[in-house]
Amino acid sequence: MDRPNILWICTDQQRYDTLGCTGNPYVETPNLDGLAREGVCFHHAYCQSPVCAPSRASFLSGRYPRTVRVRQNGQDIPREEVLVSRVFADSGYHCGLVGKLHVSACHPSVEPFMERRIDDGYKVFHWSHHPGRADERALNWPANEYRLWLKEKGERFTAVPRPETDLVCEGMPEAYHPTTWHADRAIEFIQVNGAFDAPWFLSVNFYDPHHPFDPPAEYLERALKRSMKAPLPGPGPRAPAPSPFLENEWKNGAYNRLKEYRWENLSPQAHRCLRAAYWAMIDLLDHQIGRILDALEKSGQMKNTIVVFMSDHGEMLGDHGVYLKGPHFYECSVRVPLILSWRGKLKPAVKENALVELTDVAPTLLELAGLEVPEGMQGLSMRSWLTESSGADEFRDTVYSEYLNAMSWHTEPAAYVTMVRDDRYKLICHHGKGLGGELYDLLADPEELHNLWNEPKCGEIRFALLKTLCDRMAFACDPLPVRRSDF
Numbered sequence: 001m002d003r004p005n006i007l008w009i010c011t012d013q014q015r016y017d018t019l020g021c022t023g024n025p026y027v028e029t030p031n032l033d034g035l036a037r038e039g040v041c042f043h044h045a046y047c048q049s050p051v052c053a054p055s056r057a058s059f060l061s062g063r064y065p066r067t068v069r070v071r072q073n074g075q076d077i078p079r080e081e082v083l084v085s086r087v088f089a090d091s092g093y094h095c096g097l098v099g100k101l102h103v104s105a106c107h108p109s110v111e112p113f114m115e116r117r118i119d120d121g122y123k124v125f126h127w128s129h130h131p132g133r134a135d136e137r138a139l140n141w142p143a144n145e146y147r148l149w150l151k152e153k154g155e156r157f158t159a160v161p162r163p164e165t166d167l168v169c170e171g172m173p174e175a176y177h178p179t180t181w182h183a184d185r186a187i188e189f190i191q192v193n194g195a196f197d198a199p200w201f202l203s204v205n206f207y208d209p210h211h212p213f214d215p216p217a218e219y220l221e222r223a224l225k226r227s228m229k230a231p232l233p234g235p236g237p238r239a240p241a242p243s244p245f246l247e248n249e250w251k252n253g254a255y256n257r258l259k260e261y262r263w264e265n266l267s268p269q270a271h272r273c274l275r276a277a278y279w280a281m282i283d284l285l286d287h288q289i290g291r292i293l294d295a296l297e298k299s300g301q302m303k304n305t306i307v308v309f310m311s312d313h314g315e316m317l318g319d320h321g322v323y324l325k326g327p328h329f330y331e332c333s334v335r336v337p338l339i340l341s342w343r344g345k346l347k348p349a350v351k352e353n354a355l356v357e358l359t360d361v362a363p364t365l366l367e368l369a370g371l372e373v374p375e376g377m378q379g380l381s382m383r384s385w386l387t388e389s390s391g392a393d394e395f396r397d398t399v400y401s402e403y404l405n406a407m408s409w410h411t412e413p414a415a416y417v418t419m420v421r422d423d424r425y426k427l428i429c430h431h432g433k434g435l436g437g438e439l440y441d442l443l444a445d446p447e448e449l450h451n452l453w454n455e456p457k458c459g460e461i462r463f464a465l466l467k468t469l470c471d472r473m474a475f476a477c478d479p480l481p482v483r484r485s486d487f
Contacts, residue, residue, distance in 0.1 A: 003369055005203040005305040006088065007190075007296065008361075011285060012052070012100065012210040013325065014043070015314035016335040018282050026275075028283045032261055032289030032309060032339065039341025040386060042351045046399040046421075047313045047358050050325050051406040055312040057103040060084055062362035062377035064476040066400070066414070071404040076104040079118045082374060084362040087419045088201040089121030089372050096124030098185040099205035114143035122203070126185045130207050131178045132157060146181045159214045165270035167260060168277040171214030174284065182206050183288035187295040193391035194299040199369075203290065208281040209315070211324060217282035223280035232271050233318025235449065236263045242451040243430055244484065245415050246320065246329045254316075254324040256409045271318055278317055290450050302343055306368055307340040308361060320448075327403040329438075330448050334401050334419065339393045342368065346386055353423065355396040356382065356409065376480045378383045394452045398422050400472040420469040426456065427465035439465070 016022055019029045021351050023045065048058040049065045057063075057070035060083045065071040066448075083103070097120075103158030104116045106129050114127055132140035134476040141145060150157060155176050159169035174180055178205070178397045186204045194198040208215075214460055243246035254261035266274075289309070296302045314333045316322040325333060338356065339344060347366075366373050367383035387394055403417045416431040421442070428438040439452040439462050452458040 001306055003093075003199040004345075005193075005301060006308070006365055006369070007186075007204070007305050008202065008308045009204045009206070009289060009310070009367070010056075010308075011206045011208065011282075011311040013210055013313060013315045014282065014285075014311035014337060015041070015317065015332045015407070016337050018209075018279070019337055021339060024279075026223070026230045027279045027286075029286040031277045031293060032337075034284050034352075035293065035307060035309060035341050036339050038343060038348050040349045040351060042338040042340075042354060042356055043354045044337035044338055044351075044354060044399075045310065045358065046334050046401060047311075047336055048314045048401050049406060050138055050328060050401065050403060053102050053104075053106075054402075054404075055404055056101070059310075059358035060103060060360055062373075062379040063478075064359065064378055064400075065406075066404060067378060067476055067478045069198070070103060072401070072406050072408075074105045074107070076116060077118055081118065081378065083118075083120050084366065085201060085203065086119060086121035087366060087371065087374060088369070089123070092198055094123065094198050094200040095202075096126070096189045097122045097203045097205065098126045098189070098191075100129050100202075100206065100207055102129065103126065108141055112141070114141050120200075121318045122190060123154075128178065128181070128207070131172075131208070137400065139383075145185075146178050149181050150176060150459070153414075153427075155196070156394075159212065162220075162273055162277075163274035165266065167211075167213060167266075167270070169212060169214040170217040172221060173214065174216045174219070174287075176215055177284065178286050179206055179208050179281075179288050183291050186292045189291070190295050190301065190453050191299055194301050195440075203233070204283060206288075207262050208285055209278050212276060213277035213281065214283055215277055216241070219280040219284050220277055223276040223283060224345060227272050227276040227279065230275065231274075232268055232274065233241050235321070235481050237321040240433065242453075243327070243428075244411055244413055244415075244435065245417070245430075246322060248410070248412075249322050249326060254322065255407065256324060256411075258324075263318075263321045274323070275317060278315065305342070306365060307339075307341045308347075309337065310361065310363070311342070311359065312338040312358075321428055327410055327417045328406065329403075329419040329426070331416065331442075331446075340364070340382075340386070347486075351393055351395075353393050355394075355399045355421070356421065357396065357399050360395075375482050376478070377478065378476065398468055398472060400476070418469060418473060420465060420472050422465070424467070425461060426464060427462065427469060429469060431467070463487075 054065035128146035237250040
């Protein structure tokens with residue numbers, strides 16, 4: 001059997017409920033909906049951290065953030081860690097990356113040229129951490145290929161604030177938008193590598209729909225019209241706050257410091273515009289991903305290519321009175337879209353209830369490609385379950401996620417938070433003296449509005465889930481180095 005190509009598409013900060021196939025009537029995602037129809041669509045996939053670098057280091061290594069030693073934004077992944085791209089490269093794959101990597105510190109103040117890399121296996125490396133800002137020098141790098149591409153085309157990066165809120169801008173036209181640049185580079189890679197015998201592995205890491213919210217004007221206008229029928233986010237701040245971190249962001253804004261995102265500072269029109277802009281960015285993503293899938297089809301490589309679509313973590317988007325991300329484990333923050341497709345090899349299915357983790361993606365791809373899973377990987381391969389099972393809709397009993405001081409701005413108290421959920425309940429533990437936690441019955445309370453942590457009638461449930469959480473934390477310890485003998 002020819003070894004399959006791997007096309008791994010990952011968006012940034014896209015919550016699970018943002019595709020037509022996951023029930024959102026306010027987005028236009030025909031290409032991703034089509035991919036879901038011919039693949040396996042997971043409705044309960046969870047990231048292992050609600051923040052970029054820990055999540056990305058985790059799913060690219062198949063290891064938990066604490067184990068891969070990237071539990072914070074701004075940390076460098078140790079050089080001895082092995083990403084799945086390295087494993088594919090060592091097995092003869094041509095490996096490429098387009099867009100963001102973010103498994104090490106990524107700020108011009110410490111990495112003035114580009115993100116530090118380990119031996120990650122990527123030989124083609126079209127890197128752009130984010131588009132930058134309108135100011136050419138602010139938060140930008142000389143190796144930002146998107147900005148170099150703009151310069152070649154005689155264009156400057158622009159973003160025009162909207163009257164509803166300056167948190168939303170009319171961004172670059174579609175022809176010059178960062179999302180289009182990602183798609184162009186991916187198509188180029190697919191077409192070039194299709195002429196060679198070696199299999200290929202391509203990571204396409206789009207920056208959108210991560211803030212700043214700046215879709216092309218025509219996409220935003222269409223989304224604004226659709227959003228008039230959509231409910232506004234809610235509820236807003238309410239007492240008692242289920243966590244001290246949420247309470248701090250109600251006072252200080254997103255990231256505990258961006259006061260422009262404070263709920264009380266935003267009008268209903270601003271809330272609606274923010275939602276519309278987010279959905280518009282996803283509409284644009286779908287259109288550009290459609291171009292990539294068309295190129296794959298036209299090149300004759302679709303049947304021998306495993307396609308993955310997912311996101312690194314979610315987005316609060318105003319729910320529970322908060323925007324962006326942080327030490328929050330609501331479904332909108334940790335539950336993400338996940339689609340796996342391999343035409344003729346994976347039977348199309350919708351996994352409504354199956355709990356899966358993003359750590360499971362890397363070992364699954366390796367086994368589907370007939371490669372050995374490294375002993376350091378902690379995720380569970382889904383290969384047998386997807387290809388040989390009788391259609392069971394259960395995979396994991398629980399999913400686990402963690403936020404261990406992952407961002408520098410959450411202080412007083414410092415945010416060390418862990419989460420476990422089973423098929424009904426979610427428990428969130430706020431670690432530290434005098435701190436409690438959260439407990440939600442997701443069957444009776446899917447919007448997670450009623451914290452049952454202190455409910456006496458739920459004491460046995462809380463105890464059982466705390467024991468499960470302790471187990472998950474214990475089993476997240478590093479399996480490396482491998483034991484060589486009994487003593």
